[in-house]
Amino acid sequence: MSMLFRKVAFVGIGLIGSSLALRIRRDGMAGHIAVSTRSQETLDKAEELGLGDSYTLDAAEAAKDADLVVICVPLGAYSAVAETIAPSLKPGAIVSDVGSTKSSVITDIAGHLPEGVPLVPAHPVAGTEHSGPEAGFDTLFEDRWCILTPPEGTDPSALDLVTQMWRRAGSNVEIMTPAHHDLVLAITSHLPHLIAYTIVDTATYLEEDIKAEVIKFSAAGFRDFTRIAASDPTMWRDIFLKNREAVLEVLGRFNEDLTMLQRAIRRGDGDALFEAFSRTRTIRRGVIDAKQA
Amino acid sequence: MSMLFRKVAFVGIGLIGSSLALRIRRDGMAGHIAVSTRSQETLDKAEELGLGDSYTLDAAEAAKDADLVVICVPLGAYSAVAETIAPSLKPGAIVSDVGSTKSSVITDIAGHLPEGVPLVPAHPVAGTEHSGPEAGFDTLFEDRWCILTPPEGTDPSALDLVTQMWRRAGSNVEIMTPAHHDLVLAITSHLPHLIAYTIVDTATYLEEDIKAEVIKFSAAGFRDFTRIAASDPTMWRDIFLKNREAVLEVLGRFNEDLTMLQRAIRRGDGDALFEAFSRTRTIRRGVIDAKQA
Known part of the structure; x- marks a missing residue:
């Protein structure tokens, strides 16, 4: 060529x-x-x-x-x-x-x-x-x-x-447009990375014996987060500093949704949990249909 | 046999x-x-x-x-x-x-x-x-x-x-022991699933045109969360209701850590972000060493 x-x-x-x-x-x-x-x-x-x-x-x-x-x-x-x-x-x-x-x-x-x-x-x-x-x-x-x-x-x-x-x-x-890109990527990439870094960081502060077992049984879900959270720290520091507004916007939404689920767990509201966990299947089907799975 | x-x-x-x-x-x-x-x-x-x-x-x-x-x-x-x-x-x-x-x-x-x-x-x-x-x-x-x-x-x-x-x-x-099991799994499995359900639920409420693009560009990290959040809703509703105490305990820690990172992003504190993103690599190495990667 x-x-x-x-x-x-x-x-x-x-x-x-x-x-x-x-x-x-x-x-x-x-x-x-x-x-x-x-x-x-x-x-x-x-x-x-x-x-x-x-x-x-x-x-x-x-x-x-x-x-x-x-x-x-x-x-x-x-x-x-x-x-x-x-x-x-x-x-x-x-x-x-x-x-x-x-x-x-x-x-x-x-x-x-x-x-x-x-x-x-x-x-x-x-x-x-x-x-x-x-x-x-x-x-x-x-x-x-x-x-x-x-x-x-x-x-x-x-x-x-x-x-x-x-x-x-x-x-x-x-x-x-740059603004549109930054909002879409804040959801599909930046927020997932921030969350993954956070959950692995939470595990970092556990007592040593629990930490050893978290690693041992990481295949139950945690493992996927450790892979995402192994990305380059300098690159990701800069991403969060450079896309601050969009990240804080979607993080605000995420926090509201998480608080709602936390409240449902504390109050034993099974219906609210079931509804939320069913809603999310639509997006997964979309990902599969778009051949991105 | x-x-x-x-x-x-x-x-x-x-x-x-x-x-x-x-x-x-x-x-x-x-x-x-x-x-x-x-x-x-x-x-x-x-x-x-x-x-x-x-x-x-x-x-x-x-x-x-x-x-x-x-x-x-x-x-x-x-x-x-x-x-x-x-x-x-x-x-x-x-x-x-x-x-x-x-x-x-x-x-x-x-x-x-x-x-x-x-x-x-x-x-x-x-x-x-x-x-x-x-x-x-x-x-x-x-x-x-x-x-x-x-x-x-x-x-x-x-x-x-x-x-x-x-x-x-x-x-x-x-x-x-059952109590030990429930704490370890709250971190390695229940919290990751709750977070994944939440982030996908957050995307569910986006405007339709943004949602279509979130699906399109899901390979940037979001995709992994949709897979976890496709798990059976009844099973997961019951897990959160039955392991309430341990899940709320680790969720509390997660929220503190996330708030700390959110604050660092808002204030432009690159050092705090870099340190957190570097700390998490130790756990990833542990997962790899334990052949769980």
Whole structure:
């Protein structure tokens, strides 16, 4: 298949970045892949894994002459990265990212970019509980969604190139506004992660003998939460800080619903519990029908 | 292998009961399997599936002459079942169950049983999100825990027979007190289910267009919760009513921890979030080390 970009630069190369780099290479989407990281250690690892064609600790150097720059660092570092790379971006270079919140991308990046540099924020809804460049694999995005949230007036050819890249990575591309993305993901991803982190944290404070048994009998449900709660702490800290409003909104709803069930348990109101536990089956059927199960 | 019981009676035959019946048959653990259910429909299904040797709507008839009676109905029906079968139990017949809470078994069953009828409550920690006799399969209990909570002074030979049955079904048998069981399971199973039901219920009340997208993008974490929240509503209503004290205790701890994280998000306290999200990795490592992942 045809090349999409002469040069692609990765700023940061964790699970998502390395998986995308491997796929770009495999499908011949770029002539040159430049990799930059903040730490020498990660850079060495990326080189060992052969993820790119050139390696540097200087994000500006990687971004120089690139047709596409993909920012793959934690959300908290976006602003600094944008400031660093802005002066070396060539006219028409596309800037994109892979972050889990999207309103914050506009705030943190758009203002730093020179005129004529289109910003096409992306969120590949894919991942595992593992992190780092060694966790990447080139089929990570197959049959998964990739949500693009281009600001109004984004150059259509830039949007088209980024769309083509994700489609060739195997993803179904969906376009929505940043605010809408952030609300939907607050429910489907951010709240579940917060809850999973909380329940595992609650177990962390148990007496040692109980804790040992919680681990032993974790297959009864708890285990699934420990997997979710094993995700990268820096990435998730930044997600909650960057999507604060939407997360607090859905968390408020969740708390009301949980309090209602807690009250039903305390008062022995079996009917209320039965009704709630039956209602939830509709959503599960929806998930199965949508082939997301 | 040798026969353990001349006659085993099942009172109720859902996912767990049917799986155990199939395994008892496969391993030649019983000479006769009697099946009783409350509804004709379930009884017909059990007969179609060939789960037993005799079928009746009368639990007392099934229990007559049985060496082992396994109660496999929702916890809320235990007391009525015990009252019904008590007069037809022969001396030395063992009564057991497969319920998810264990203190309540003593309260609901022990008082109804005649002298000389040992009670050996059991909780096979296994299951799927499916329910009903057609969901059963004979390997469900392999490499899973089965917790026995015999009351003090239980006839050792009765305990030994029930232990042998579960070992031959492929389970690792563990013995503990009912109160200890109920606390450990409140954390590893009951709280995770309550949380999963709640988060899916929260999504149920969203506007229709958002709900459709929540289903579409459910793979981002939400999906795992919908699977847990698809479990049988009657069974789970009864679990929360029967293990109220332990569930409210761990739910109180969970709420405190969640409030702490909510406060950290609202105040933008990244350090508190990072610390909590790092602490939880220790438990995950424990789960992996215990080969429960």
